[in-house]
Amino acid sequence: MTEDKTKVYTDQQIKQVLYKLYDLINRQIESSEYGDYATFLNWGYVSGDTPSHSVVQLPKIYLNKSSTQLILELVGDTPMDNRHVLDVGCGRGGALSCIDTFFNAKSLTGIDLNSENISFCKKKFKNISFQEGNAESLPFQDHTSDIVMNIESSSNYLNIGSFFLEVSRVLKPDGVFLYTDIFNLQDLDDYFPFLKKAGFKLEVNRDITSNVLIARDEASAGFVMGMDGFKGIDKLSVEECCKMIDLYSAHKGTRSYKLLQSGQFVYRMFRFRKVGNPAENIHLRISNHSKNRVSNFCSELLGQEIMEKMID
Template identity: 30%
Template sequence: MTTQASRPNIAHRIGGSSVFKKFMNGYWYPLLTRKLHGDDVVFLNYGYEEDPAMGIPLDADDEDNRYWIQMYHATATQVDLAGERVLEVSCGHGGGASYLMRTQRPASYTGLDFNAEGIEFCERRHQMPGLDFVHGDAEDLPMADGSIDAVVNIEASHAYGQLPRFLTEVARVLRPGGHFLYTDFRGRDEVPGWEATLADAPLRQLACREINGDVVRGMERNADRSLELIRRVLPSFLRPFGKQFAGVPGSGVYHDLETGKISYRIYLFTKD
């Protein structure tokens, strides 16, 4: 999940994406990192569950995070990552990076995020050979041209100030034949512009599917844990915002996904 700005329908309620972006970057994400550190919360996405259930095998230590993990699994396993050099842009608290490193066996995996406190958390929490974390900007990636085999980006790009610039950076750091494994959402009225931006990017689309139902099921399965965390770690004045951010049933985000006012999609791109 992004640490560079906000979810669009929440931003619209507060009024002004630039102001909201400053709030998210300067206050919200660092606050989450500090508040959730003791609870070992390592995933920040909405969650994902298919019908019938995915049922992917998980280690016992991963089971509590099943529905957040399944978002990563559905996105990143569109290609074989074994032996690849992988970059995740907006890695959040690093749970997806750890899961993919352990299960998909890339040669290396770098998680990048704009939240410096989140990166410090990742460095303490997720320590294994081949996995590293770096503080950086999605629109100015600190990687050399053609140095990456696969870029992962999950539930983040809706918050970037310049999506075309991010996509150009993805293409720059990918080697020819490399893959962009991409999951995100937009309001239904934003979809034509989103599609046009993706079509103009220096990447070729290989696959796309809408996953609203899968995300709604993930939200429902995660609801009890999310609500318990919100009640325990957030002051009362922030709890309504926390419920929107987590997408719990009854929130505006949940309603908009359930009714189709938001389109949530998984994409696969390659660089020719």
């Protein structure tokens, strides 16, 4: 789909779509008998022929293995012990639980805009701090985190520049920003110069698209979409709701899977280090594509027909 054929939605419409999408995902998870074990929402990582960057080796059989491996690959050789770790867009708490299991961080804090995610996390993980909040206006003091993580969340942020500046603000000097997501390459052309001006130095830049696709292949092989408990939402039928979850999960053959497979989208993993303060009067250079980044992403992922049905 080319940019000039993609309908542009308003920020308010995008917020509606994202709220309903994540509400649907949570309802599906909670209705499952495995809901209490569904602590990850990421697409996973399988090494294949690629050397692992993780300092932790998981056993052959491990619950939520590919999703756990994605977190361990993101951490890589970053020192985590005795660090204050913040996960922005923490979802259902899986990433912080992984850090808690394999490392000895001084503190672990998760923040998410979805109240249901935070409620689940508080019940599930008693030794980790969770709170509801906005990634573009973090409710934390300056220079309070040693490490900030962001995993498959930033593609939903309407003002990505504000998020990057917030990460810089809450990080201590020499702090680390561990960042992984699905990207359009045009967006990355805007992000790199901005992050440099925001005081960050790029240390790790990995294209893990092929590893994520293998993880999606494995997940698809054992995936069964249950419709029990579904009544549809708004104008969407039960079948369309299931299709949305399938798209979000990027199972083999879906539009989201094909976007990665074709190279139209890439899955990248970064480690940035805070080496200075943001430049004065810093502005994120907005290309014609990036100006409508979230609208384009949602349209490409879900398709315009479903988008229209989700908007009041």
